[in-house]
Amino acid sequence: MLKRLTLAAMLSLGVAAGALAAGERHGGTLVFTAPYGSSFATLDVQSSPNTQEEFITQAIHRALYSWDSNRNKPVLELATSEEVSEDGMVHTYHLRKNAVFHNGKPLTADDIIYSYKRIANPENAFPGASFIAVIKGAEDYIAGKADEISGLKKIDDHTLEITYTGTINPGFPLMQNTTVIYPSNVEDESTFGKTPVGLGAFVFKEHVPGSQVVVEKFGKYYEEGKPYLDRINIVLMAEDAARDVAFRNREIDVSILGPTQYQAYQGEEGLKGHLLEVAEVYTRNIGFNPAFEPLKDKRVRQAINHAINSPLIIERLVKNKAYPASGWLPISSPAFDKDKAPYAYDPEKAKALLAEAGYADGFEFEVTASPNESWGVPIVEAILPMLKKVGITVKPKPVESSTLGEAVTTNNFQAFIWSNLSGPDPLNALRCYYSKTPQSACNYTSYANPDFDKLYEAAKQERDPAKQNDLLRQANNLVQDDAPVWFFNYNKAVMAYQPWVHGLVPNATELAVQPYDEIWIDETAPASRH
């Protein structure tokens, strides 16, 4: 065993050495796909919560923090260091002195204050306002009761003091694409929507609405020697099948794969060697409404979890492009409990639980579902016969995806199937099961358990990350036991990339969003990329 481990370690070292020896190469064009359906709504990314806009953000902008995919945590981006006060509320940031905006303005504390005020401005109704709300005084500013955000204090041009409302990790809210930093010297803010200016490694060049955004290397980017690429074409590729053709035709450099393509690519020489997989921070689930009488009973909800053969659905229908869920927090969460087993497939136990709850003859319920192939109507259809076996009749209620969110937040459902963000911040993910979180926010199943609340509140106060994670792990296990949802799976995101592309990282928060400044292409790339 030891020998094998040593060999594995040597092999991986060899691979690493090989990668280093290969050396990064400057120049070339990367054709990157923005695969999530719609066109870019706006280039003013502070105003847009769409995932699609994150592809532009990553190239053009920078926030105070960024996500480090290799360390799986947020890290300082625009500051070189920070000091935290004894009580954990006041952070003093020492900003980068070499960070320059694309319009030539050097970054100062004023730009951060300006940006956070713009995001929180009640007249703007920007989605990032809820992230800025972690700063002391921001709630009053958002409500229009104050002219300044009291927690923001400029010490000097390159020193900024931020007072937060609690002992939170500010990295999570302040690394979002909606909390990026804009220059404070632009007179007409409406220009941000058409000609964005940021601190990122690439400068905006062109936008063909509905087709692509082109960015070019920024010569004054603060990371020395970066970026490697001269240009990136971020192309809209919404259709899986069209993306498949374009990828095989070597017209695009990366492609996000659906279950069918994942299966196909795994079996093809030349394709299977260039797949990047990661356990993303989404949990697919069927949420139960406790206002619907049978689902009020914990035993009924547990029975449903026992009655469905999740691994079988994942294998046959989802083509193994998922990991069975054992609780709410996903594998990539720092508070994930790897020792907690998922609900076992056990129809007999399910029947016994149903009988115990007074539903020996079963009952009928409706699942509101969108057409999504991985977490929509096809999955509900797959569970029909399984639940029928224990006496429960399920009726799918198909709705369009924008209707799903409305139905759930307005309590207009018996059950719903959805894929929900469950990381990377476990404290924020479990907020959705805190009894004081309204259903219209994210406590969609109206979950309320005093024991959970105690653990959650304790975790909120805890400053030691290890202890905090331990409390959150316990809280997560309570949720699993109470089964307010059917725990289906955690998404396995899969990206196919061309062999000449290097520097991609397993980003658990969203695999399709990649650090462009780290990416380089080698000389085997086709002529169109040179």
Place this chain on the structure above:
Amino acid sequence: MLRFTLRRILQIIPTVVVVALLIFVIFSVVPGTFAASLFADGRRAADPQMIARLNEEFGLNKPLMERFATYVTDLAQFDLGTSFRTRQPVIDLINDRMWASLQLAVAAMVFALVVSVPLGFVAALRPGSVLDTVTMIGAVSGLSMPQFWLGLLMMYLFALQLNWLPSFGYGDGSFRNLILPAVTLGVTPLALLARTTRAGVLDVLNADFIRTAHSKGMSEAKVVRWHVARNALVLIVTTVGLQFGSLIGQAVVIEKLFAWPGIGSLLVDSVASRDIPVVQGTILVIVLWFLVINTAVDLIYAAIDPRIKQE
């Protein structure tokens, strides 16, 4: 002719008004809101405060009648409103996309015309021949083939297998990028036009005046050129007009598939995100486009056949 032209142009106005009202009513009753669509993919938690702020900003918390009054007043001043998604004037968004849509529609129509009319003619002049049979089988196949599937076939064949053309995108606006989507979009009007031309020509060929022309000793070529072509043209022009008018609407699927930046893909995105002002504006523009072309066809038709004006 002037009165006829004026009458036809004035008829557009009530149609546009009715369509505008219908669109407003439909999108007022369909479930789903712009704010809800922002977290529809589950990638972020719902934020009730943001939803409230957005609804207030866009006036969605106002009573239906009040919103309707604003909509009508704005429309009367040719103001299509402001997009929820981009916060830009709807008219600007449509302008940004219109050129690409026009390029696609014109290219598709040119392709359809150039191929279909000669084919239809030849098929009609040689009824029952191999060419006739092949043309008509092709036409029926073209009409019955789903555009999405046809587009994928085109991509697969011309991009992946033969490597002749790019499979998607607008590129730098080059002609090469236009070919595949235009051909895919052009197949349906091509098939319809080939059938119409064949039927029209056959109809004329069986008419009494053709027999008379033949009996007077007029050559086949002259008969076709002077009598058949001219009379069949009326039917062809009408079909071309109707097809051209509906092409922009039909392009929705093609534009999404080929990542073509036209108003079709703008419409799809806007419906999905419940960006109602853009949906309303885009549909209105598509309807207006159809009506204007239809009117133009009627006018051309009347010029070719003066009897139309009397009807």
